[in-house]
Amino acid sequence: MYRKIMFIILIVLSGIQNLYAAVGCTLNNPDRDIKRLFSKATNYKTEFITIKERGGRELVKEIETKLKDKLEPTYESIDAPYAYYTVLKKKETIGYVHGVNQKGMYGGMQLILATDPNGMIIDFYYQKISSPESKKFRDKKFTKQFKGLTLADFYKHDITKKIKNPSEKNAQDYLATLRGIKKNLILHDEFKLKNRYDKIFYAKKKEKKDEQKNENK
Amino acid sequence: MTVIQRSILIFSLIFISLPQGIVKANNFYKEAVIIGGYSDRDQWIGKKGKSLKNSIGFEYYRKFANDYGDFLTLDVQMRMAYDSTEDSQDAFGIEVHNAWAEHKLGLGKSIRFGHFDPAFGLEPVLDTHGTLLQTLASKNIGFKKDWGIAYKGLLGDYDYEIASQIGSGMGIRRKDGSFLLTSRIGTPQTSEFQYGLSFLYGQTLQSSQSWTIPVSDLVSGKSVRKKRIGIDMQRPLGLFDLKAEAAAGDNDGRTVAGGMVELGYTVPEQQNLKIKMQTLYWSDDWDEKKARDLTLAPVIEYKINSSATMRLGYFHDIYSSSDEDKLILLQLYYFGL
Numbered sequence: 001m002y003r004k005i006m007f008i009i010l011i012v013l014s015g016i017q018n019l020y021a022a023v024g025c026t027l028n029n030p031d032r033d034i035k036r037l038f039s040k041a042t043n044y045k046t047e048f049i050t051i052k053e054r055g056g057r058e059l060v061k062e063i064e065t066k067l068k069d070k071l072e073p074t075y076e077s078i079d080a081p082y083a084y085y086t087v088l089k090k091k092e093t094i095g096y097v098h099g100v101n102q103k104g105m106y107g108g109m110q111l112i113l114a115t116d117p118n119g120m121i122i123d124f125y126y127q128k129i130s131s132p133e134s135k136k137f138r139d140k141k142f143t144k145q146f147k148g149l150t151l152a153d154f155y156k157h158d159i160t161k162k163i164k165n166p167s168e169k170n171a172q173d174y175l176a177t178l179r180g181i182k183k184n185l186i187l188h189d190e191f192k193l194k195n196r197y198d199k200i201f202y203a204k205k206k207e208k209k210d211e212q213k214n215e216n217k
Numbered sequence: 218m219t220v221i222q223r224s225i226l227i228f229s230l231i232f233i234s235l236p237q238g239i240v241k242a243n244n245f246y247k248e249a250v251i252i253g254g255y256s257d258r259d260q261w262i263g264k265k266g267k268s269l270k271n272s273i274g275f276e277y278y279r280k281f282a283n284d285y286g287d288f289l290t291l292d293v294q295m296r297m298a299y300d301s302t303e304d305s306q307d308a309f310g311i312e313v314h315n316a317w318a319e320h321k322l323g324l325g326k327s328i329r330f331g332h333f334d335p336a337f338g339l340e341p342v343l344d345t346h347g348t349l350l351q352t353l354a355s356k357n358i359g360f361k362k363d364w365g366i367a368y369k370g371l372l373g374d375y376d377y378e379i380a381s382q383i384g385s386g387m388g389i390r391r392k393d394g395s396f397l398l399t400s401r402i403g404t405p406q407t408s409e410f411q412y413g414l415s416f417l418y419g420q421t422l423q424s425s426q427s428w429t430i431p432v433s434d435l436v437s438g439k440s441v442r443k444k445r446i447g448i449d450m451q452r453p454l455g456l457f458d459l460k461a462e463a464a465a466g467d468n469d470g471r472t473v474a475g476g477m478v479e480l481g482y483t484v485p486e487q488q489n490l491k492i493k494m495q496t497l498y499w500s501d502d503w504d505e506k507k508a509r510d511l512t513l514a515p516v517i518e519y520k521i522n523s524s525a526t527m528r529l530g531y532f533h534d535i536y537s538s539s540d541e542d543k544l545i546l547l548q549l550y551y552f553g554l
Contacts, residue, residue: 028405029406031327031371032325032371032376032405034324035325041324042285043287043324044286045280045282045286045287046282046287048242048243073522075523077522088286090285106485125407130453130458132456135409138409
């Protein structure tokens with residue numbers, strides 16, 4: 001009897017073993033966060049979106065090109081459902097709240113952005129950060145520097161010149177935060193803003209190519 | 218083929234054939250727990266505890282929305298479980314873990330019906346569904362989830378919840394006037410430092426098994442009158458995550474009390490690897506030394522991939538109200554879309 005049951009369990013497991021999927025980054029208490037971030041909000045709509053359903057491997061490649069880095073298979077898997085909270089004032093969309101998981105120096109981080117309908121950052125906070133310097137990272141002095149930025153700023157400029165590292169000891173968590181926020185904005189652009197910032201990315205790419213050609217001449 | 222075998226086969230086939238695609242605002246996760254170990258007392262075993270057995274199951278989570286936003290959340294999480302310590306006819310059962318619907322009454326206000334965590338201690342703010350280390354809930358209340366109704370709201374800088382349940386745990390039944398009233402007020406879950414204060418009053422039943430179907434026998438036909446006050450906290454402590462809770466009160470007039478402290482550490486160079494250490498103390502009669510349990514439990518967790526985690530735990534009883542035991546457990550946990 002026991003063998004038969006184990007056999008069934010193994011069949012079931014073999015059917016699911018290829019469906020590697022992570023649990024994405026969801027808000028622990030969306031009602032409280034959205035009430036705090038959007039004083040005019042009346043409610044919100046939750047949606048779960050994966051890279052797999054929106055474009056699969058091709059989209060992974062595109063995201064990696066824009067991010068200038070590879071996605072990490074455990075925490076950034078193609079199946080990870082990203083939770084999007086569309087913030088409403090009655091029926092009108094007044095913003096979005098969306099988070100990502102990001103590998104930090106001492107463990108996983110959860111980086112949450114509140115953006116307006118055009119993708120401009122209204123607020124940024126860590127839902128989770130494991131670091132002996134977490135206070136410095138959570139400090140408003142650091143997080144408020146992101147307010148007003150859009151994905152265009154990450155595409156056009158060296159963002160490290162705009163945002164100062166709160167840690168004197170190392171830059172790893174700081175750089176991980178910048179990477180995570182850029183990834184968050186790229187995904188937001190792909191999933192909700194219909195690639196509004198693509199023209200900036202490709203114009204910048206063309207500009208760099210032209211510069212290289214001129215240098216070679 | 219027996220009825221149980223047939224049920225398992227049908228359950229497995231349904232389980233495999235369920236839709237794998239992800240639709241807006243709902244997620245269907247598949248879950249499997251394979252666990253085994255060696256105990257000084259029972260030799261080769263599956264875990265005899267109430268919450269972790271070899272099992273397969275699923276979680277279906279869905280949000281319902283209209284033009285004005287979300288108005289209803291549904292969560293169903295069940296497992297078909299196998300208890301190796303029982304005779305084959307009694308070894309299988311269906312555990313209904315979450316089975317609730319939550320209706321929004323406004324931003325920050327909701328009412329919940331079904332099977333869910335009582336509003337007491339760390340259990341409602343932690344996910345211990347598939348982990349080896351558990352909170353104080355099973356020792357303190359007697360179970361982790363119960364059937365009933367709850368209201369959640371915001372009170373200034375604090376979140377609160379009050380719940381009224383039937384006091385039976387996994388099974389759906391009321392006997393000997395059983396009921397459970399709980400409430401918890403705490404700092405928001407987004408805070409770095411989280412604290413909570415909880416109260417409990419009720420008469421609870423104790424089942425011999427953790428099945429919902431078939432309904433298992435009661436340890437006693439009489440309910441136990443319980444009163445409790447509890448505190449809980451979660452905070453980072455340097456490179457460690459600290460979780461702690463304590464509860465005290467009485468069971469039918471006998472003083473009971475206990476506490477749990479857990480430290481977690483993620484290895485920076487290999488972040489798929491976590492090391493945890495838990496100490497759990499519970500006394501069912503403060504005046505009686507034989508009624509106390511104290512267990513030390515170091516656990517190593519390794520995330521194999523985004524869906525599968527391997528856990529190895531050692532549970533060492535310093536004191537036990539039954540026979541003292543030393544137990545090694547190895548668990549493979551799968552939870553994925």
